[in-house]
Structure formats: structure tokens, C-alpha cells
Amino acid sequence: METFHNIGTSTDWIVMVIYFLAIMSFGTYFGRYTKDTSDFFFGGRRFSWWLITMSIVATGVGSHSFVKYSAKGFEHGFSSSMTYLNDWFFVPFFMFGWLPIIVYSKVRSIPEYFEKRFNPSARFLATILLLFYMIGYIGIGFLTLGKAVIPMLPESFQIFGSIVDITLMRAIIVIAIITGIYITFGGQTAVIFTDLLQGFILLFAGFLLFILGITYVGGGQEFWDLLPLTWKLPLADFNEPSSFNFVGIFWQDAVAGSVGFLFMNQGLLMRFMACKSVNEGRKAATINILFVLPLSAIVVGNAGWLGKAMSVMDPGIVSPNTSPDEIFVVVASIVTSPGIFGFIMAALTAALMSTVDTLINATAAIFVNDVYRPIMKYLKKKYDNNKQKDKQELFAARITSIAITAAGVLSVLAFIQFPTVYEAHGYFHSTLTPPLVVAIFMGVFWKRFTPAGVITTFLGGVVLMILGARFPEVFISPFDHGIEMNPDRPYSYIRAFYNLIVCVGVGVFVTVTTVIQKNIASTIKSNKNSKSIMWVLSVFTGVVYLLAILGFSSLQFIFPVFIIVLVPIIVTYYSDYDEESSTKGLTVYSINEAKLAFKGSKVNEKLGETVEVNFFVSDHEQDEVMFSKNDLLKLGAEVGDLVYLSDKRKWLGGLKSIHSKIGKPHNEDGKVYLSEDQIDHGLFDKGKMLIAEKEM
């Protein structure tokens, strides 16, 4: 396989450095809007759908990157776009199930949802799995960044008389340091705004490359004619080759990946939660999936398609043996001039960085919310006031960001063995997402799903998945849809199907046998030696679990049975779970209750209009705003309703805005009274008009 070094010129490097400095300055400027952890993690829940949609472009495209998709575009054609065009199937579940629940229940992280819905043990296990997932994803991001940058670097350089080889890992370490510095000082608001800018740049750079490439090969018709037939088909072959087939990628990406993307990606969820309202979040998701993702598919894959056309046109220009992961850089360097190449490379690497820094930010959010805060609570840590608490948590968030960056670099070592980033990502996704994806899905959409069900899904599901990974010819091959097993990397994608089935199977089995578990737990409780019995049972289950994970016994095929039977009994014995109270506002069956709890009173469903007002200062202390009686009529609002106030200049996208409650009305039409704190938090400018709209 042909690999490259020293692609690009000094002009390109100058352009790249200027680009990065500009982006970091832009982000640092908006970092000053980070006043507390709400801003650091959620951007203050204030933004318009269009701003969030464009900012998601950089995050989404970065995670499904130029490098990966150009590689598959080069090897297989338009079917490289499959993963960008298969996210619609779970949209109804997301828009009217998960999104309103996480906004109205005010959870700050996915593990926090698990505690509210089930119990603290479920939260603990979800936290561990989610941290593994997020850190692994960061590792994939760093690996992709490294592979993108390496072709531009020399093979080695001289420092203090010694020759130092530039290896992939060394390049990744330097990239990680730059990424870590940026996210540590910026937070979510910085990320949203730099992603917004980079979203536009990315689309522009990708389409520029496509146009230049089409021109290079002689036009659109020539491009189409140069491609072999199978390169033109939008879907891959049903079940071959094992390294890239439709059915494996359907289960790994369209099912596990889409649910993971919409339900489990804390970074993306934080973007939707940064929208000013649930409906605004729905709009952002719709436009993103329907239009932006298909455009992004063209942007990230076209270098591979062009590379194939060029290799057919003249193998001397692009060799058919070019390393697929380097095809993007190779094609970009051929069709562009110096400076333009640097700009495109800057856009590529910046997009990847935006994905990685979103993930680091999100992982820090999970760590602070689900590890740091519970530990402080356990230690009975006292704060003088909320400001001090927030300041310390912000500091903890920044330190965590640094630690997570380092963990992400270490995780690269697990993925470096795969021939392409696409396969590394596919394997990672199909392995790590199923337990959490199944648990979240069943938690939200199945009221009967119990704590025993969720905890056994995590523990039992993981054991069965590990068994499948150890003996794929026994466990996964019945589900392989005819895909040939590669003994070096068996069933990279279709293992997701097996993993989903075992996790769903465990969850369903445990939940439908709840009555039996309750009877056994009651019988044990009524025994005078109940504590000893439970102690023995718990230790035995723990030992069996450890042996199953480590694979130390020939009985490992039987261990899952013990785990699936005993874990639910232990959980049922120790937990005190009431379905009615635990599911209120936390499942799709009780969204209205969630809205009620969010508002704190009955929801006012009356439709109203937006109202333009001038703001004035009032010395009230409560978090309330006061409109005139006539303005309230126009808003369709009453005292106690929630209202969103933003600067009238729509191009700000909600940067200057607040949410508040409506207080006692006055008689001055066109005026709203705010406190100094509210004006400060909303970043409102004196003399500028505001727009008010009723929330919910």
C-alpha cells in the first residue's frame, strides 16, 4: 500500500496556522460568555435552531470524517454515504420521546436519567459504560486526526542534533495538547460558536474540492462515466466483503449507531439542549438529518470518489494502491493550488478537532455531574454560596477535560491495529453501544422495564457480548446474514446485531419474570438468615462475573445463565422500586407530567404571538419578568408562565437571551421590567429591543 509524506508547501502550513489561531481566538472570545457550569456545558439553553444546526455540522461531519469516508469512497464509491442517510428511522422516537424527556426532566447527563428512572446503581453502571464509550470515541477522533496530518509531515526531523521520527502516536500527542488547551478555556459556548463558523467553512471547503475535482477530470459526465457501475450505487453489496457490507453496517450504524447518535451521544444531546426550546431542538434535528447530513455525505466522501475516477483515468496520477486513509489528502493536494490546499486541510483538521473537543466537553460534563458531585455530596462538602460551588465545579470541569484528553490518547492504542479508521470506528461502535442503547431505549419506551432489567442488561449483556467476541463462529455466525468471517477481525459490523439481540433478550427476559424475582426476594426476606443468604449470593455472583469476564474457565458458557438469574434477584431484594413514581415524566407515556414538573404548575396550552418590548431595570429579586396586561394577552400567557426573552437581532441566534417566569403585570404596553442580574445574564445591550415568546 502506498503511503505519503511531505504533501503540501510552506504556504499551506502558514494558512493552517493562521486558520487555527483565528478559530482559537474566535472561541476564546465566546468563552467569556461562560459564566457558570450551565453555560460551560449547555450554552445557557438559549440558541435558535439554525445556529445549533450549523454547529452540529462540524461536530457530525468531524465524527464521520473526511478521512474515513473518502477512504471508503475510494474503495467502494457512493455507498460511503450510507451512514449519513440512514438516521431517519428513529427520529419519531427521538423527537417526541427522548428529547422532551431530557429537557423537561432537567437531567444534565444520561447517567442522571438512569438514577431518576431506576436507582443509583443503574446510574453508576451507566456512567462507567458511557465514559468508556466517550473516551473511546475521543480516541477514534485523535486517530483520525493523526492519519489526516501525517501525510503532510516529513518522516522525521532533527532537533539538537538527534533525528526524531514523526510517528502517528507522536503526532496525536501534539494534537491532543492543542485540543485540550482549547476546550479547557472555552467550554460549550465557545464550542457552539466555533462549530458554527467551521460548519460553514467545512461545507464550503468540501464543495470547493468537489468542484475543483470534477473540473480536473473533465466535467460531471466524464466523472460519472469514469466510475465503475458498483461505485455509482448508493448502497453497498448486501453481505460482502466482510470489511464493508450493507447488512453489517445497517445494524451497526442505522440501528445501533443512530440510536447511539441520537440518544446516547452526550455531546450532541447537549447541543439540542442548548436550544431555546424543545420545538427548536426538533427543528434543528430535522433540518440536520434531512438536508445537512446528505450534503455532508458529499463533502466528506467526494475526495474518494474523485480519487477512484482519477485512478481509472490515469493510474500515474492516483495509484489504485494508494492507502485509502490518505486518499483525501492526496486528491486535495492534486486538484488544489498551494494555499487552497492549506485552507482545506485546516478545515478538515479543525472539523475533527471540533468533534473531539465536543466529546471532551461532554465527557467532562458526565464526570462532574455523575462522579464529582455525588462524591462531594457523600463527603458532605459545604459551600458558602452557589457562586462558590459553581466556581469550584467549573475548575473541576477544566481539570477533568485535561485528564480525559490524556485518556483519549491512550485509547488510540486499541484502534491502531485496524487497516482503516472506518473499520476501527465500526468495530468500536458495534461493541460499546448496544448495552447503553438498549437500556436507554427500553427505559424510555417500556414502562415496565425495571431496575433489575436495566442492571442485568448492563452486566449480563456485556458478558454475552464478550462471549460472542471470544467465540464468534458459535455465537455471531447464526446472525451473520451470509457475511464471511474474517478470522483476523471477525464480524466487525454485524456483531452489532448479535449484541443488540442479547442485550434486548436479557432485558426482556428479566422484566417479564419480575413476579418470580419478587417472590424469591420475599421468600429470602422472610428467612431469619436473609442477610447471610444475600451475602453469599452476592459474593458468588461477583466471582462468577469476574470469571466470565476473564474467561478463566471452561464453564464460561454457563456463567451468563447464573448472572441473568441471580443479578435480578439481588437487585430486586435490595431495591425499593415503585413503577408509578419512578416512571412519572421519565417515559414516553408521561411527557405531560414532565412538562408540568418542568414548569412547576399547569401548562398553559393557549397559542400566542411574539411581542417586541423595550426593557427597563427593576429592583425585584425573584427570577420574574413583568409585562403589561395587553402584552400578556398577545403572548397568550398568564402569571407564572415561562417566557423566553431574546435580543431582537435574529442573527445573534439567541446568544443574548434569558428564560424567566412571568410576574405581576403592569399597564405600560411595550415595556418589560428585568432585574440587573437578568440583564447581566442575558447579555442585553442598553437601548436594544427584545422579543418575548411564551415557552411551552
Add this chain to the structure above:
Amino acid sequence: MDYFSHSWLPYLYLYGVGGIFFFSGVYLVWKTGAIDLSKSHHRTWMKVFFLGYAWFMIVHGLFTYFALQ
């Protein structure tokens, strides 16, 4: 050469099996009252769901058709 396994077979599987997930989701959010068709903006969202599904079917269908010509 028969390209069925590379063209219409994955297409049918995608919108068949994917369709099971999609229509289950639509049914569930409607049945539970999460989407309330007495509200005009919820009716709009329901239309968006079906139009979105049709949009992707059409895009994939057209590309498959033209590639095989």
C-alpha cells in the same frame, strides 16, 4: 451481471426493516399521547415524519435506478 444484491436487495432491506422501526416509533408516540394530533403543530410534525421517510426512499431509489442504467 446481476447486481440485485448490490442494488435492490439492500434497498428493500433498508426500508423494510428500517421501516419496521420507523412505523413502530410513529405508532408508539401517537398511541401514548406524546404526539397529540389535535394540536396543529403536532400534525405538522407527523407530516414531516412521513415526508422525511419518503425523501430518503426517493433519493436512494433514484440513485439506484440511474446507476443501473
